[in-house]
Amino acid sequence: MNLSAMELSSEQLQAVLISAKSICVLTGAGVSQESGVPTFRGPGGLWRQYRPEDLAAPEAFERNPLLVWEWYAWRRELIQRAQPNAAHLGLVKIEETVTGRDGQFTLLTQNVDGLHERAGSRNVIRLHGSIWQLRCASCAEEREDYSVPLAPFPPRCSCASLMRPGVVWFGEPLPEDSWQKAADAAAACQVFLVIGTSALVYPAASLPLLGKRNGARVVEINPDSTSVSEIADIAVQSKAAEAFSALARFDRQKERA
Ligand SMILES: [Zn+2]
Structure with missing residues (x-):
């Protein structure tokens, strides 16, 4: 119906x-x-010239963590202002x-x-997952962080490794x-x-x-x-x-x- x-x-x-x-x-x-x-689907679904698949992926983070984090920082700012x-x-x-x-x-x-x-x-x-969750790329450390902007940027773990966004990326299991x-x-x-x-x-x-x-x-x-x-x-x-x-x-x- x-x-x-x-x-x-x-x-x-x-x-x-x-x-x-x-x-x-x-x-x-x-x-x-x-x-x-923004949903990043369909026409106009790009950030700068990138598709979500080029950014929301473990390989993208390995290749260029700063770029990936810039995208997430921009989204965190938008979301913080959204109601x-x-x-x-x-x-x-x-x-x-x-x-x-x-x-x-x-x-x-x-x-x-x-x-x-x-x-x-x-x-x-x-x-x-959650865009407000940060997870260490090396150890098991996780934390929630609602600060906009993040400082330091990109965020680091107490073990000195980079933190990554605590979201499920393309190719990752739930x-x-x-x-x-x-x-x-x-x-x-x-x-x-x-x-x-x-x-x-x-x-x-x-x-x-x-x-x-x-x-x-x-x-x-x-x-x-x-x-x-x-x-x-x-x-x-x-x-x-x-x-x-x-x-x-x-x-x-x-x-x-
Ligand atoms: Zn760590």
């Missing part, structure tokens, strides 16, 4: 979200983009509602910007612990909500299907048709923030009624 953003403010989707005892959500770049965080949007805030509300009646809510995100946490989401699994928790949540949920992700990047893309195979209703919110649309029980063709604004309006109407 395909619905527009206006039709989304219907009893039906509300009912799906409200009646579920367990909800799993997968978010992607589209949600961040609506807060002004969570209606989709981030709407997910906080859903989490409060679901956990308030002893249900399970798990937010799986491919975004590394931390905007979900800043909005107030609690049970967040970061599939691709953190095993996060992945296992994500797969467990996907397999156990009643509703799997997919928002703002083209679901092209595996293995994260396999999570909605895992939910579906285990009996979850799959709901997608995305302005474009994706591979998830084919398995979705409800596909809402809308930007995430618009969809959540419509849901919030519906909430207020109900409160008044």
Whole structure:
């Protein structure tokens, strides 16, 4: 079933979200983009002349760590200025509602910007790590660092080696612990909500299907048709923030009624 953003403010989707005892959500770049965080996808998706694949890779860091760090420093600055949007805030509300009646809510995100946490989401699994996490390129040292700009730059570990961004790069596996928790949540949920992700990047893309195979209703919110649309029980063709604004309006109407 395909619905527009206006039709989304219907009893039906509300009912799906409200009646579920367990909800799993997968978010992607589209949600961040609506807060002004660039996605580096499609035309204009370059930084200087580089593609993300040329920078977000272990080989790129070995070749030119300063260049890679300049890219991340620029992104950290943009993200620090960005604000969570209606989709981030709407997910906080859903989490409060679901956990308030002893249900399970798990937010799986491919975004590394931390905007979900800043909005107030609690049970967040970061599939691709965090841009605010620094990890030593040589030893096991890790730390969170929210400073913009970073000093010294590029950042160094107490062992004197360079720190690298604590994100998952092209060709690297997802953190095993996060992945296992994500797969467990996907397999156990009643509703799997997919928002703002083209679901092209595996293995994260396999999570909605895992939910579906285990009996979850799959709901997608995305302005474009994706591979998830084919398995979705409800596909809402809308930007995430618009969809959540419509849901919030519906909430207020109900409160008044
Ligand atoms: Zn170290």
